Amino acid sequence: MYSRRVLLFFVLFFLVAFAVKTGNPNPPSYLPTPYYSLPVSPETNDTVALGRLLFYDNILSGNNQVSCASCHNSYNAFAHTDHQLSHGIFDSIGTRNAPALFNLAWKKDFMWDGATHHIDAQALAPLHDPKEMGSSMEELLSKLRSSSFYREEFFNTYQDSLINSRRVLQALAAFELSIISFDSKYDSVKEGVADFTHQEVSGYKLFDQHCSKCHTEPLFTNGEFMDNNLPVDSSLDDKGRFLVSKQKEDRYKFKVPSLRNLSYTYPYMHDGRFAKLHDVLDHYASDEQNGCDRKNDLEKPIVLSFNERADLIAFLLTLNDDRFVFNPTYSFPEKLKNKLLED
Ligand code: HEC
Ligand code: HEC
Incomplete structure (x- = not known):
């Protein structure tokens, strides 16, 4: 009788410990040092809570x-999937696809072309656009x-009633920096608590061979601007990084996006031109010349067999972090519901 109770205690203890771990994932040790410090504890830090209300x-x-x-929906890893x-x-239509928002503390610049250099200033762009x-x-x-x-x-957060732009921007940034995603199967494998299937192992090798130069582990981006040879959409003629640097060699380069959470972040690319991962792989396999005499950063087309494609996609799907996407600490705040009812 006694030992059963002890057993039950241990089972409950581990369940609770597991729930705490998954509910509030801290960045694992294999990550590089972030550019921004992470808010201490998302659930208790008031600036984060205020930023979430504003967001x-x-x-x-x-x-x-x-x-x-x-435009940044938590159930889509803070991307937007209804529109390209x-x-x-x-209902004004912009010129680019809304990117997913997570692991922003590891970014040194923001936007597809790196037009913004500091997260505190970023929110001014959509606000004024x-x-x-x-x-x-x-x-x-x-x-x-x-x-x-x-x-x-504001009073509860800052202990005085001053409402100014610095506080608004800081609060938004604090919430955004609290959005982290490192709880995928890939991460569990890295931590030694799960194993890849044979198919995933084979996909990982293909990934390493063909994709990791730009989509580098463990963030799945090297943080650089690269040209992956997308044909130019003449109606938009978005020259990407060139718009910021004005350097000719930066024409049609875009920020390499992370490949985490791809099941939630479609459509893909800076203009959302591809709806499916198969379309993306068709693009990487094609040797279509983009018609404008430009040097791109792909050495050659990446041609994969039917089975290799399936393996690569199986690996990419291990980068989905479902617990992050459905984490209630990031979704619409209850408090705001009450406020809207009172408005
Ligand atoms: C109308 C849709 C829309 C709204 C509203 C919007 N965004 Fe965005 N967001 C975008 C698009 C599109 C981009 C990419 C812009 C670019 O590359 O030029 C973007 C980019 C970003 C980025 C950069 C991400 C990265 O990885 O580089 C952040 C951060 C961001 N938005 C946060 C916010 C915040 C905070 C707000 C509210 C103050 C907001 N956005 C409102 C569409 C939107
Ligand atoms: C030479 C660098 C480079 C290589 C190699 C590369 N990519 Fe990319 N990838 C990029 C860039 C740059 C973008 C963004 C392009 C844009 O939007 O204009 C991108 C975008 C993507 C996207 C869209 C993600 C999103 O959120 O919109 C996917 C998916 C993707 N790549 C998968 C892959 C896979 C799989 C491989 C290997 C088969 C690969 N990439 C190889 C540079 C590269």
Whole structure:
């Protein structure tokens, strides 16, 4: 009788320990040092909680209908899957696909072309963009200052009632930096607590051979701007990194995106042109000349057999982190629901 109770105690202890581990994943030891320090504990850090409210609140847009989450949906690893190009205020169509948001602390610059260098400044871009949120910091501050809900939230966070742009941007950045994803099967294998199947092992080898130069482990991006030879969409003619650096050799280079959470982040590429991973692999296999005499960073087309493709995709799917995508600490905050009811 006694030993059964002891056994039950141990079972419960491990269940709780496991739940705590999975609910709040800390970055594993095999990661490089991040550029930004991570908020201490997402659940208790007030700046993170305030940032989460702002991230989900429509008052950030000129017509009170668009929030950051309209384009960055937690259930899509904070990407947007309904549209190829982003849709903002008054249904305006942007020029690029909304990227997934996770592991941002490891990024030294932001946007497909690296136009923003610091996460604290990043939110100003969508806020002011007439096709995204069509508002301004000034307009937002005046809305926040006249809201008793936010006056209280800022007071609770900062112990005084000052509402200024620095605090708004810091809070948004704190929430964004708290969004981390390192709880995939790949990570469990790295930690020695799971094994790849034969198919995944074979896919891993193919990945290593063909993709890892740019999509480098463990973030699955080397953080660089590269040209993966996508044919130019003449209606957009997006020259990517060139728009920022003005260097001719940067034409059509884009930030190498992470390959974590691909099952949630489609459509793919800076303009969302591919809906499926098979379309992506068709692209890498094609030797189609992009018609504009440019040197790209792929040495040669990556041609894989039917079986090799299946293996590579099996490996890529081990990079999905379902617990991250469904982690309630990142989803729409309950508190905001009450606020919207009162508004
Ligand atoms: C209308 C859709 C839309 C809205 C609203 C929006 N974004 Fe974005 N977001 C995008 C698009 C599109 C990009 C890529 C822009 C580019 O590359 O030029 C982006 C890029 C980003 C990035 C850079 C990610 C990276 O890996 O480089 C961050 C961070 C971000 N958004 C956060 C936010 C925050 C915070 C808000 C709210 C203040 C917000 N976004 C509102 C569409 C949107
Ligand atoms: C020479 C560097 C390079 C190599 C090699 C490479 N990629 Fe990419 N990959 C990129 C760049 C750059 C982008 C973004 C291009 C864009 O959007 O214009 C990208 C985008 C992607 C995307 C879209 C992700 C998203 O969120 O939109 C997928 C999927 C992808 N690559 C898979 C692969 C696979 C699988 C391999 C190996 C078979 C591979 N890549 C090899 C540079 C590379």
